[in-house]
Amino acid sequence: GxxxxxxxxxxxxxxANGAPFRLEIRGDGASAFTFDPMLNLITTRQLSYTEQRExxxxxxxxxxxxxxxxxxxxxxxxxxxx
Numbered sequence: 042g043x044x045x046x047x048x049x050x051x052x053x054x055x056x057a058n059g060a061p062f063r064l065e066i067r068g069d070g071a072s073a074f075t076f077d078p079m080l081n082l083i084t085t086r087q088l089s090y091t092e093q094r095e096x097x098x099x100x101x102x103x104x105x106x107x108x109x110x111x112x113x114x115x116x117x118x119x120x121x122x123x
Contacts, residue, residue, distance in 0.1 A: 042083035045116065048076070050102055058104040066114075068098035074116070082114075090120045 050062050064076045070093060075085050096116040103109045 042075070042085055044077075045074075045082045045084065048080040048082065048100070048102075050080070052104050058106050058108055061105060063103040065101045065103070066098055067101070068096065070096045071098055074098070088116075088118045090118045094118050 048064065050060075052058055052060070052062075062080070064080065066074050066076070066082075073084060073086055073088060073096065074082055077083055094117065096118075098114045098116065099111050100114050101109050101111045
């Protein structure tokens with residue numbers, strides 16, 4: 042897949058919790074994306090501008106003890122110029 046962005050995580054109470062982190066993606070079309078081991082968001086299939094122009098997702102980060110936070114993420118698909 043194509044790499045879209047890299048996530049960097051910090052944990053305010055990392056002495057007691059922290060890494061390793063686990064990321065989960067939810068939302069309409071979430072199956073089109075995954076995170077690789079380096080926390081890069083990558084596509085799992087080719088995205089089509091004519092099929093879906095935006096994906097409205099929620100990314101939840103979990104620390105080693107399951108504490109979590111969620112962040113909204115919008116992925117815009119650009120029209121391919123020829």
